[in-house]
Amino acid sequence: MTETAGGQRASRSARRVLERTRRALAFAAGRRDGRLAFAAGTLAYLLVYMVASGSLAVRRGLGFDVVLARDPLSKLLARTGPVSFEPLALVDVYGARLLLAPGDLVVGGVLAALVGANLALTYLSVAQPKACGIDTGAGVLAAAPALLSGTACCGPVVLIAVGVTATSGLLALFAWLVPISALALAGSLAYVAGKIAV
Amino acid sequence: MVLRDVTNRTRRSVLGFAAALSAGGLAGCLDSLGADSPAGETDAIGDTGADGATDRGTSTNGERGLPTRETPLVVSDSTKRLRENVVGGGPGKDGIPSIDDPRFESVDDVGDRLHPNEPVFGLEVDGEAKAYPQYVLVWHEIANDVVGDVPVAVTYCPLTGTVMAFERGSIEFGVSGTLVNSNLVMYDRETDSRWPQVLGTAIEGAFEGESLVERPVTWTSWKHWRDANPEGVVLTEDTGSVRDYGRDPYGSYNPKTRYYSSDSFLFSPIRRSDALHPKDVVHGVRTSDGAFAASESVLASERVVAGSAGSTDAVLVYDPSFEAGVAYANPEGVAVARDGDQYVVAGERRPADDLGLERLPSMDAMFFAWYAFYPDGELVATADDARRPTALRRAGEEVRSP
Numbered sequence: 001m002t003e004t005a006g007g008q009r010a011s012r013s014a015r016r017v018l019e020r021t022r023r024a025l026a027f028a029a030g031r032r033d034g035r036l037a038f039a040a041g042t043l044a045y046l047l048v049y050m051v052a053s054g055s056l057a058v059r060r061g062l063g064f065d066v067v068l069a070r071d072p073l074s075k076l077l078a079r080t081g082p083v084s085f086e087p088l089a090l091v092d093v094y095g096a097r098l099l100l101a102p103g104d105l106v107v108g109g110v111l112a113a114l115v116g117a118n119l120a121l122t123y124l125s126v127a128q129p130k131a132c133g134i135d136t137g138a139g140v141l142a143a144a145p146a147l148l149s150g151t152a153c154c155g156p157v158v159l160i161a162v163g164v165t166a167t168s169g170l171l172a173l174f175a176w177l178v179p180i181s182a183l184a185l186a187g188s189l190a191y192v193a194g195k196i197a198v
Numbered sequence: 199m200v201l202r203d204v205t206n207r208t209r210r211s212v213l214g215f216a217a218a219l220s221a222g223g224l225a226g227c228l229d230s231l232g233a234d235s236p237a238g239e240t241d242a243i244g245d246t247g248a249d250g251a252t253d254r255g256t257s258t259n260g261e262r263g264l265p266t267r268e269t270p271l272v273v274s275d276s277t278k279r280l281r282e283n284v285v286g287g288g289p290g291k292d293g294i295p296s297i298d299d300p301r302f303e304s305v306d307d308v309g310d311r312l313h314p315n316e317p318v319f320g321l322e323v324d325g326e327a328k329a330y331p332q333y334v335l336v337w338h339e340i341a342n343d344v345v346g347d348v349p350v351a352v353t354y355c356p357l358t359g360t361v362m363a364f365e366r367g368s369i370e371f372g373v374s375g376t377l378v379n380s381n382l383v384m385y386d387r388e389t390d391s392r393w394p395q396v397l398g399t400a401i402e403g404a405f406e407g408e409s410l411v412e413r414p415v416t417w418t419s420w421k422h423w424r425d426a427n428p429e430g431v432v433l434t435e436d437t438g439s440v441r442d443y444g445r446d447p448y449g450s451y452n453p454k455t456r457y458y459s460s461d462s463f464l465f466s467p468i469r470r471s472d473a474l475h476p477k478d479v480v481h482g483v484r485t486s487d488g489a490f491a492a493s494e495s496v497l498a499s500e501r502v503v504a505g506s507a508g509s510t511d512a513v514l515v516y517d518p519s520f521e522a523g524v525a526y527a528n529p530e531g532v533a534v535a536r537d538g539d540q541y542v543v544a545g546e547r548r549p550a551d552d553l554g555l556e557r558l559p560s561m562d563a564m565f566f567a568w569y570a571f572y573p574d575g576e577l578v579a580t581a582d583d584a585r586r587p588t589a590l591r592r593a594g595e596e597v598r599s600p
Contacts, residue, residue, distance in 0.1 A: 069440045070299075070438035071438070079289075082288065082290075087440050099441075165464065168285060174288065175288075
């Protein structure tokens with residue numbers, strides 16, 4: 001009986017947080033500065049995520065070129081790492097090289113949207129007179145772990161870069177960096193939403 | 199729109215591509231591994247070739263489709279211990295896609311795609327010569343190919359700096375996504391047996407304890423290979439996958455940087471020795487009962503290093519035309535002496551790649567990996583070692599972790 005009551009309270013509380021977050025996001029979406037903060041945060045994080053995961057690179061001397069994988073449909077869901085996917089096309093655009101993997105774009109896009117939403121609400125919590133706005137910007141740091149999640153041929157890119165020997169525990173952690181980031185960003189979003197009086 | 203002009207490259211319009219993607223999204227889950235059916239290989243099982251490349255005693259194993267040695271290669275650790283030391287590298291099975299339908303172009307068509315000092319892996323079987331650029335294989339690690347009518351898997355592990363070719367019969371190999379001693383663990387697509395590349399011996403599965411038949415591969419530079427093989431062909435970037443070819447995730451070989459030169463490991467080996475820098479290159483040969491290796495820089499300066507791989511007397515020579523080591527069995531103890539760019543063998547002047555002795559498959563390897571797999575093998579680490587009688591040489595001494 002007590003457990004049921006506790007469960008109901010938790011459920012009500014979750015619904016309340018979700019509703020509060022939804023209203024805060026709707027409020028941000030209704031304001032031009034909120035939309036701008038969201039777009040800037042989303043775009044900036046997506047670019048950084050793509051560079052960190054090797055999907056986007058800057059190269060001197062690249063012109064315009066498009067190369068498609070053979071039989072791309074069969075590779076649509078093929079993974080190259082725990083949360084990275086097989087690219088289906090390579091696009092060179094005058095100095096920039098883009099490896100297009102739909103799965104990576106979805107993962108990066110979801111994380112980037114969460115970062116953008118965090119940034120928009122953080123901005124509004126500061127800009128809006130009734131908001132508390134203390135320490136809310138720190139939530140965007142939750143996006144950092146996902147930037148380390150890229151794997152090269154045989155291991156995590158960041159370990160290769162810094163020359164650290166991987167332990168099995170560390171390797172297991174790398175597989176969870178993206179989900180951890182997503183959950184932390186969602187938690188941060190709910191927290192910041194609570195700081196805005198809508 | 200400009201589509202890259204590569205012979206036989208798959209070309210599709212952007213509209214067609216977008217439509218395909220949409221269809222894929224609607225189609226739902228697709229088999230990400232692709233077709234496993236082997237390419238139309240010819241049955242060349244047991245063919246030792248005119249180059250004397252394979253070991254004495256090849257088993258045909260025709261009913262299982264995979265040629266294996268009659269006598270397995272030496273393995274210092276139990277298969278159980280090796281299996282216990284297998285780690286996942288991050289990518290899953292086939293997360294690093296093997297090249298299953300490799301495309302080639304002639305030497306004349308390569309143009310400036312390859313820098314003269316670009317590392318390439320040369321393989322010659324029955325008169326057909328093919329080169330596999332390191333910068334392409336670093337993204338795929340395995341190319342299932344047919345050379346000189348012999349189906350082979352050309353395999354490269356960037357973390358141990360080892361390139362080896364194995365006869366594969368009617369079976370393809372893939373990248374399992376796991377490693378032991380930082381070395382690529384391959385799997386065969388028939389029985390899913392697990393084959394650490396350096397060992398060439400299965401440590402798990404239906405083929406456990408059996409060894410593959412090797413073909414010698416030469417790690418050299420594009421300029422050397424091109425000059426020696428003007429009629430040869432070169433693997434292109436048309437691998438079926440798209441990658442940022444030209445960017446090596448581990449570092450660079452010209453000059454050696456990052457992982458290739460640092461003293462750190464990405465994964466801890468079973469054992470370590472400080473007889474040489476971990477990433478120093480050794481040239482080694484294994485037989486059914488032993489292993490023998492020499493530092494490549496010592497081999498380059500001494501030009502001839504004799505030793506024993508178990509009960510097999512062997513001689514390593516340096517081929518200046520490829521800047522690479524070559525191994526021969528020398529059971530009679532025939533005198534081999536340097537003579538300019540060539541060698542005098544039993545009074546006859548011969549090139550490094552044709553000493554008139556039985557050629558043994560051999561490999562370049564980063565020292566740490568060689569030692570981790572063959573701790574008891576004879577090692578020539580210094581020029582003094584090379585001049586010391588073989589019975590007085592020692593394997594590298596193991597460094598105990600604190």
